[in-house]
Structures are given as structure tokens and as C-alpha cells.
Amino acid sequence: MNQEVGVQAAPSSAIKTSAHGTYKIPALRVLSEITSSLSSDNNLDSLLERFLGTMVKLAGADAGAVRVLTADGLYLRLVGALGLPPEVLEQERYIPVDCGVCGEAARAHTAHNSTDLKACEERTAHGYFGKQCLRVVAVPLRYQGKMLGVYNLFMATDSPVPEDVSLLFQSISEHLGMALENARLTRENLRISLTNERQMLANELHDSLAQTMAYMKMRLPLLRDAVANRDEARSNKYVNDLGQALDSAYAELRELLTQFRNRMDPRGLLPALYDIVGNFYDKTGITIDFINHAPDINLSPDQEVQVYHIVREALNNVSKHSRANHVSLAVEIRQSRYVISVEDNGIGITGKVNTDSGMHLGLNIMRERAKHLNAEVTVTPGDKAGTRVTLSFPVSAGHREDSL
Structure with missing residues (x-):
């Protein structure tokens, strides 16, 4: 040669x-x-x-x-x-x-x-x-x-x-x-980025799909026991539970694939949130308002990604569980903390958080992500009706509320 x-x-x-x-x-x-x-x-x-x-x-x-x-x-x-x-x-x-x-x-x-x-x-x-x-x-x-x-x-x-x-x-x-x-x-930076991307995918699988699979695994022995005892009522209940969990797992997998095909807008968090808002009605039929009182959000890229996915998950729960026809997304700064809220006019949270597996899993996903922000996620009734999900975390050093 x-x-x-x-x-x-x-x-x-x-x-x-x-x-x-x-x-x-x-x-x-x-x-x-x-x-x-x-x-x-x-x-x-x-x-x-x-x-x-x-x-x-x-x-x-x-x-x-x-x-x-x-x-x-x-x-x-x-x-x-x-x-x-x-x-x-x-x-x-x-x-x-x-x-x-x-x-x-x-x-x-x-x-x-x-x-x-x-x-x-x-x-x-x-x-x-x-x-x-x-x-x-x-x-x-x-x-x-x-x-x-x-x-x-x-x-x-x-x-x-x-x-x-x-x-x-x-x-x-x-x-x-x-x-x-x-x-x-x-x-080296490219290798680090690829490693972080793979870790993020692993976290996504753990925080959503893996939890649903774990729920199904716990239900399966109960189903076997009911079948062995010829308990038709319990058998039907657990079969329905597994069917719902399987549907949820499939939906979560499709959502994960969508998220990783359509990554967050590289321009930053605010353009990404505007993009979510712009597409939300077409995807769900639910009208949405975006109220932004913090136009200069000062976050690291990793923090922006976590906030972005928490907001996505909150809106995803609205579309799946709330039966709402309107939702508002608000971003503001209160007492040196960022406060991001998603409030709908749906059926509210009565018995919902503790009994609905899909809603419960969504909250677990948001709270797991919130740990990376030193943040809190709370679920409360809305001002008039429906549900409000609030994400709150400290403003980074050097960014002052009165500068906005």
C-alpha cells in the first residue's frame, strides 16, 4: 500500500x-x-x-x-x-x-x-x-x-x-x-457530553419506565395467588391493574422516545418553554397561558434541563388526568426563589395523588428531578378549581430579584 x-x-x-x-x-x-x-x-x-x-x-x-x-x-x-x-x-x-x-x-x-x-x-x-x-x-x-x-x-x-x-x-x-x-x-468535552446524555437516558428510564415495571412486578404474584385460589374478583382486579400499567409503560416509552428525538431548545429554557406552550393546544386540545415574570432566568444548562422536564411532566399529567380545558404556566421570583407553577381548571386532586398510579408516578419523576435543583415540588388545589403543581428552588448567587 x-x-x-x-x-x-x-x-x-x-x-x-x-x-x-x-x-x-x-x-x-x-x-x-x-x-x-x-x-x-x-x-x-x-x-x-x-x-x-x-x-x-x-x-x-x-x-x-x-x-x-x-x-x-x-x-x-x-x-x-x-x-x-x-x-x-x-x-x-x-x-x-x-x-x-x-x-x-x-x-x-x-x-x-x-x-x-x-x-x-x-x-x-x-x-x-x-x-x-x-x-x-x-x-x-x-x-x-x-x-x-x-x-x-x-x-x-x-x-x-x-x-x-x-x-x-x-x-x-x-x-x-x-x-x-x-x-x-x-x-474530551464531547465524550463527557455523550456520557451525560447516556446517564440522562438511564435516569429517565429509572424515574419513569422502571417504576411502572416495578409496579407490574409486584402485582404479578398477587395475580398468581388469586388465580391459584380461584378468586375471580381479585384475579380480574389484578389483570386490570396489569393492563393499565402496561398501557402506562407503553405510553411512557413513547414519551421518552419523543423527548430524546426532540431535545430541549439549545437556545435555553425560556425558548424551550415557549415551544412547549406553542404546541400544547395542538397536542391536547387544552388551552394554555404562559405568564413570565422572570425574563432573565440565570440557570446552568443542567438546571435548565431539569426544569424543562419537570414542566413537561406537569403538563403531561394535566393532559392525562385533569380533564381540564385550560391550564396556565407561570414563572416568577419570590423572596430569592424561582417559583414555576402549572395550574389547571380540572377535577382537582381529591383522592387523586394517592390512588392514581399514573399521577403518582408523574409526581415521583418530578420530585426525583427536583433533587438535582435543591428544589421542592408541591401539589395543592388551585385558586378556584383544579390542581396547582409548584416547583420552587433558590435563585443562584449574584442574581437578584430587584434586578428584574
Whole structure:
């Protein structure tokens, strides 16, 4: 397999050739181009490749390569190459981090160059080193004292790289090292986000579907006992209980799938609540008012998610159990606490909270989520009729009621 790694040469406008044939690039222009690329280039390998051609021409090298440190810290992985023979390229895809001049640069955290190419020759078993290539320069990519990769320049002469060019290489390596570190942090944040998303799904299953399944599991032995004793009345009761629980579990599963397909609005809690309100009547036939007296809700993303799902669950209970034709959602601040209430004009809570399994499960879900907010969920009669569900939790430090 002799496929070369793709390379993009540096823009010709950034390169000037002197009368003596030496390539010189104004330092500020190169660094400005790198800085601009850090914010606009999402492909790190492409970014590193782009400046490989610049560094090769700047040093007057015949070939070059750019490598990044592998996750285990033991090897340097080839990202891009320019001018290397295919046979050499195949052997250069992964090299030990302590190998030859690259190892010297990694240990010293500074650019190194060497005419001792024995390690390169032995590793590749190719005559390129010592014949076509007489000197190798290794410029480490580093950030805050960490070595993250290396640029290699392969020279056809044994003349050292000029000092001013070496200094520019150091600046380039620091800027590109920052890009490597930012990419690493981005990957870590993505892993954390995925882990949190999976944990959230596990919590959703535990807080809703698992509780319904547990209820069914407790009813099943009672049904068996009733059947064994030929108690038709009890048998019918437990069969009905299991049927209702199964219907509830199926509905909860569909609701969970809907929630995870339609995640909370990434703009934040208030746009997400407006979205719920906008769709509520079409889904339920129940009219809804949204009264917001706290337009500057100051919550962390995790807190916003918890509040969002508590409100969804409260409105879900209204649609399932209240027999209401109107509901109001209110958000306000009282005595340094956020107070979010959902009030309907339905049949009220007489005997409902304690006897209706669906309503009881919904409240358990809300109260479980409220623990993450240091919050309270209360269920009381409405002002005139129906039911009011209230979520109350402290306003975060630095957010004052009189600022609204």
C-alpha cells in the first residue's frame, strides 16, 4: 500500500523568494494566517497539513512531514507528508516518540536538527537517508510545556536552518500546539457530553419506565395467588391493574422516545418553554397561558434541563388526568426563589395523588428531578378549581430579584 498522505501547499501569496533562492515569509503574516485558521478550520489534520508546505519552503527543505502524538503517548502518527518517497512514507506512518532527532526534540521541547540519520535509515531500510536527505530538522508542536506533535523537515544539504527561521518555527509550533490542545479538549468535552446524555437516558428510564415495571412486578404474584385460589374478583382486579400499567409503560416509552428525538431548545429554557406552550393546544386540545415574570432566568444548562422536564411532566399529567380545558404556566421570583407553577381548571386532586398510579408516578419523576435543583415540588388545589403543581428552588448567587 503506497498511497501518499495528502498535502495542501501554503498559499503562494504568503511566500517570497529572494535573489539567492532562499524562501522567506514575513513572521507576522504567517502567525496571523495561523491564528485566523485556528478559529475557522474545523479539521485539525487539514490545518497541520496546510502549514507543512509553508515550513518546507521556508526552510528550503526537499521534503517534510507533520506528526501528532498518539493517545497513549508512545508514538507519533503521520498526519501529512510532502516530497517523501512512497517506500519511506510507508515506514513513517507511526514512529516511536523517542526515536532519533524527533525523540531529542520531544525530550528538550525545542527544535533539533541532526546529520546523524542512522535511526531513520535503520527504521526505513531505505537509501533516502544519508544520500538524498543529509539533515533532519524536528520542530516540536507544544503547548504549556506539553509536547503534542512534531514537524520534520528533510534537507538535501547539511547546512543548519538559519536562526531567524528557527525562531519563527518556535512561534508557529506554539500556535499550532494550541490548536492541538484545543482539539483534545473538544474531544474530551464531547465524550463527557455523550456520557451525560447516556446517564440522562438511564435516569429517565429509572424515574419513569422502571417504576411502572416495578409496579407490574409486584402485582404479578398477587395475580398468581388469586388465580391459584380461584378468586375471580381479585384475579380480574389484578389483570386490570396489569393492563393499565402496561398501557402506562407503553405510553411512557413513547414519551421518552419523543423527548430524546426532540431535545430541549439549545437556545435555553425560556425558548424551550415557549415551544412547549406553542404546541400544547395542538397536542391536547387544552388551552394554555404562559405568564413570565422572570425574563432573565440565570440557570446552568443542567438546571435548565431539569426544569424543562419537570414542566413537561406537569403538563403531561394535566393532559392525562385533569380533564381540564385550560391550564396556565407561570414563572416568577419570590423572596430569592424561582417559583414555576402549572395550574389547571380540572377535577382537582381529591383522592387523586394517592390512588392514581399514573399521577403518582408523574409526581415521583418530578420530585426525583427536583433533587438535582435543591428544589421542592408541591401539589395543592388551585385558586378556584383544579390542581396547582409548584416547583420552587433558590435563585443562584449574584442574581437578584430587584434586578428584574
